[in-house]
Amino acid sequence: MEWTRGRILGRGSTATVCSAMCHNSNEILAVKSSELHRSEFLQREAKILSSLNSPYVIGFRGTETKIESNGVVTYNLLMEYAPYGTLTDAAKKNGGRLEEAMIVKYTREILRGLEYIHSKGIAHCDVKGSNVVVAEKGEAKLADFGCAKRVGSEAVTGTPAFMAPEVARGKKQGSESDIWAVGCTVIEMATGSPPWTEASSREDPVSVLYRVGYSGETPELPCLLTEEAKDFLKMCFKREAKERWTATQLLNHPFLIGKPDIEPVLGSGLVSSSPTSVTDQTFWRSVEDEIVEEEAVDLQDESRNLDRLNLWACYLETIGRLRCVGGLDGPRWDMEGGDWITVRVSCEGTMISGSLT
Template identity: 50%
Template sequence: MGWTRGQVLGRGATATVSAAISTTTGDVSAVKSVVLSKSETLQREQQFLSILDSPYVVSYKGCNITNENNKFMYNLIMEYMPNGTVINAIGDQNYGRFNELEISNYTRQIIQGLEYLHLLGIVHCDIKGANLLVGKSGVKIADFGCAKWASENVPLRGTPMFMAPEVARGEKQGFAADIWALGCVVIEMATSGSVWSDINDPVSILYKIGFLGELPDIPCMLSHKAKDFISKCLIQDPDQRWDASELLKHPFLEQCNSQINENIDEELWTCSPTSVLDQDVWEAINESPLVGSDLIQPTSSSYSLRQRVEQLVGNSKKGKCKSKIEEEINWVTIRSNGSSGAVAGDEWW
């Protein structure tokens, strides 16, 4: 594919997403670029995207290496999604949140994408509103920088606010972890706010999820069917949690139609960032963080939590571009390369 770089659509700490304009047809794609020497995560994402073919997953169009301003750049070319992320779409609504029919419709499409991935043996590991992109045909799953094969033995990764209990404890990360994250996304769509609105630091989130066994609050304004659907996603035991195929048959999804709301304004998105945990995490650990109104005292569980965070986080820096929701919580994606303990990275789409 011959292409020229167009306007910048978003920036992260290491990667940039730009419009990619075809030199032959003028069609617009999206190109995610990073310096070749720092492209390990992006190359891993390319390996997954290149084998996927689903209407519920962002399409892969190719990759190449270019020499720009005396720097070799690795470029991943993908389908352009004009309406940005689910978070952007929430902000475009008149009341700053989706109605239940829209939530049902989007949820059905996300589950169909997860069912496809899981049947192939792929765990996404970072399902959240910022990694779900919206176009005319609906919502599609994007950002496979954290993805892994279910049988693959790699360090656990993802976004603390969306982590399942078994992931927060560092036990395992399978298909069920994506389902837990989906339940959190439904809450995110219903409230347009943080899933854990009363917590400001990731250490407390991990402790609350993994060691206290607490659940996010299910919005009271939702119907009984919607609440029951979320509860099936947020079952503590991953072996009892409903899988994608079971969820597709849930009554909550019966109310959705086959078309995404046609009134979504078509516009360029500006950013779908990720950032990483920084030195504040270690200060939070040492200062006995607050979980809700309860002070966490040093215990064996607290020590386990510190070990868990050490596995997830290394020397890092904050991303520069955040959505409104992500600005409130000040942290998002964690990734570890597993080669020397833990190294965090921040790729985004």
């Protein structure tokens, strides 16, 4: 396939996402590129994506190894281009959250995508708003398969705030874990924030993992949702993986069944008009001018997924130490004994102490 690379849409530590145009069809593409010697995860993503064909999964267009003008050899994954960003973007553009009717539409499409890939023995392993894109006709599609794997693989990956308890404990990850993440994504669409918001700072993923894996809690259900929606979430948030509903079962839940799809208000998207040829400068300018900063940040998630693979063993080791110290019920701060010292004093003068033993 002959194609020309356009503007950079997002850049991570190991891969870059660009727009591109196919010479023969004038189709706009998304191209994820990595230096060949660092492309192991991108090649794995391409292998999985090439085996899938569903209207609810981002389309695979091919792969290519290319020598760039600077002499660097790159591995390129060519994919369908989704002009309207991600579900995270959609919530931001709608004042921070989506109406329940739109949540129903997008959740139904996410589950159809998961029903399909689960039937193929594949788990996505990182379902969240920024990994679900809104395609040309307004339909939601699963994207970013950088963490995806064949069910039964030992590796554990993903985003802490969207992880199921068994994943946070490093024990198992499969189709059931994707269902938990669907529930988290519904909360994200409804509130504009992921679950465990008060604990989910990017600087402290270990605290999120510990809470998800060992606290016995489930995410708080947004009070603004209907009772049907809350019951749907309860079916997603069973702490025992085997008790969670499957994608097929959830598609028949009263929250989704029998409700018509509504047409989303799409706006202009990242590309406001169809290009006439590969030399159409309007296309290249529009991609550069109309992309907003937060969309570029969301596209960097793919690199974070790769970084998580390298950090995962460290996180789980830390969780194990915390569990040994604190037990299943969390740490016990026994104030008896004389070996406590002051480590910080707040502005109000309240003493905060810590133990040396």
